Each structure stands twice: as structure tokens, then as C-alpha cells.
Amino acid sequence: MSTAGDLIADGRLQDNLAISARRAGLGLAIGTVLGTVLALVAGLSRWGEAILDGPIQIKRAIPALALLPLLVLWFGIGEQMKVITITLGVFVPVYIHTHNGLRTIDSRYVELGESLRLRRAAFIRRIVLPGALPGFLLGMRFAVVGAWLSLVVVEQINSTSGIGYMMELAREYGQTDVIIVGLVLYGLLGLLSDGAVRLAQRRALSWRRTLAD
Numbered sequence: 001m002s003t004a005g006d007l008i009a010d011g012r013l014q015d016n017l018a019i020s021a022r023r024a025g026l027g028l029a030i031g032t033v034l035g036t037v038l039a040l041v042a043g044l045s046r047w048g049e050a051i052l053d054g055p056i057q058i059k060r061a062i063p064a065l066a067l068l069p070l071l072v073l074w075f076g077i078g079e080q081m082k083v084i085t086i087t088l089g090v091f092v093p094v095y096i097h098t099h100n101g102l103r104t105i106d107s108r109y110v111e112l113g114e115s116l117r118l119r120r121a122a123f124i125r126r127i128v129l130p131g132a133l134p135g136f137l138l139g140m141r142f143a144v145v146g147a148w149l150s151l152v153v154v155e156q157i158n159s160t161s162g163i164g165y166m167m168e169l170a171r172e173y174g175q176t177d178v179i180i181v182g183l184v185l186y187g188l189l190g191l192l193s194d195g196a197v198r199l200a201q202r203r204a205l206s207w208r209r210t211l212a213d
Contacts, residue, residue, distance in 0.1 A: 003177040012166065017185070020151060020162040023079070024189075027086025028147045034087065035094025035143070036136065042095075043102030044128065056095055064088035064146075065153050072157070082154040089150035093142035101135020102128065137201040144193035152186060 007013035038056065041048040064085055075081040105127070155164020163182050170178035 004181050007166075007178070007181060013181075013185075016161060016163050016166045020155065020164070021189075023082055023155075023162065024086060024147045024151045027083045027150070028090050028143060030083070031087040031090025031147070032094050032140065032143060035091035035139065036098055038091070039095045039098035039102065039132070039136075040128075043099050043132070044124070053099070056092065059088075060092050060096065064092075064150055068153070068157070077157055081157075082151075082159075085154045086147050086150040089146035090143040093146060094136065094139040097135040097139030097142070098132055099135075101132040101138075104135070105131035134205060137197065137204060140197045141194055141201075144197055145190055148186060148190045148193065 004013065038052055042052045042056075043049070067088065068085065071081050071085055075084060151162075152164055155162040156168045159165035159168070163185055167179050167182035170176075170182070
């Protein structure tokens with residue numbers, strides 16, 4: 001606790017935390033949008049699924065961190081590489097679970113939409129998106145964890161800021177207490193992020209609990 005207090009007192013913890021949160025948030029936002037859009041394209045079109053699903057399943061089998069050597073070679077060691085790595089760790093779980101949610105929409109709702117002759121936009125808004133929401137939110141739980149896991153690694157590759165950089169610098173000077181503070185902070189960030197998604201999940205899907213009762 002004294003170490004954390006010292007880091008807060010001199011401003012290092014807040015500054016590095018803000019930088020780490022910005023990186024994780026940017027990668028999470030881009031990855032979420034990318035995964036959702038690709039899932040919709042693949043889920044609503046046979047051609048889309050034929051073109052997209054195979055390559056993404058291959059990417060699923062390759063950990064994002066295994067691509068680090070290529071990403072460093074292509075994009076260097078700056079912010080762009082870090083955000084892209086986080087994005088790759090995020091978009092796959094969002095895609096997988098949203099796509100699965102689309103494929104498991106109750107056929108009765110689809111038939112209802114067809115019988116009401118809903119236009120394409122209305123069909124997507126009233127049938128597709130609500131039906132895919134449970135899968136999307138489940139994917140987000142994996143995505144937020146993936147964002148922080150990716151951040152842990154990329155921030156220790158020639159970074160000059162962030163929680164990972166603070167921990168790497170502490171390793172060089174043998175400051176075990178600072179490393180522990182960083183690990184605890186990463187754990188708390190992951191827990192709070194997952195808790196936020198779970199809260200959104202409970203509120204967005206409250207109708208399911210009501211029907212279940």
C-alpha cells in the first residue's frame with residue numbers, strides 16, 4: 001500500500017494509468033466495431049460468410065501476440081503497433097459470439113418478420129440486432145479481458161509510458177513492490193471492465209430474466 005501511495009503521490013501511477021487506459025480503450029473500440037460489422041456481414045450474407053468466416057477462424061487459431069514480430073516489422077514499436085495488437089485481441093471474440101448469436105436467432109421471429117413483410121432495415125433493427133445482442137455482450141466480456149492481456153505485453157516492448165513500462169522499468173531496478181502494484185492494477189482493471197459489461201448485460205437482457213421467471 002505504501003508503494004502505491006508513493007506512486008500516486010508523485011503522479012506516476014495516474015499518468016501511466018491514463019495512457020494505458022487510452023490504448024486499451026482505443027483498441028477495444030476499434031476491435032468492437034470491426035468485429036460487429038464483420039459478424040453482421042457474415043451472418044446476413046452467404047457470400048459474406050464464405051469470404052470472411054474462414055480467414056477469421058484461422059486468425060482465431062493464431063494468438064494475436066504470436067503476430068507481434070510481424071506487427072513490429074510492419075508498424076514499428078510506436079502507438080500504432082500497440083493499438084493494432086489490442087484490436088486483434090478484441091475483434092475475434094466479438095465476431096465469433098456475435099456471429100453465433102445471429103445464427104441462433106429463433107426462426108419464429110424470422111418468420112414473424114417475413115410475415116409482416118418488414119423492410120430490410122426494419123428487419124435488421126427489430127429482429128436481427130435484438131437477437132444477436134446476447135451473443136455480442138458475451139463476446140464483449142471476452143473482448144475486454146483480451147484488451148488488457150494484449151496491453152500487458154505490448155507495453156513492455158520498448159514503451160516509454162504506461163503501466164507495462166512502469167513494471168518493466170521496475171524489473172530493471174529490482175523493484176518487486178512496484179511490479180506487484182502493476183499486476184494488482186491490471187487485475188482490478190480487468191475485473192472492473194468485466195463487471196461493467198456484466199452490468200450492461202443484465203440491464204439489456206432483463207426481459208429474458210422476466211420471461212424465465
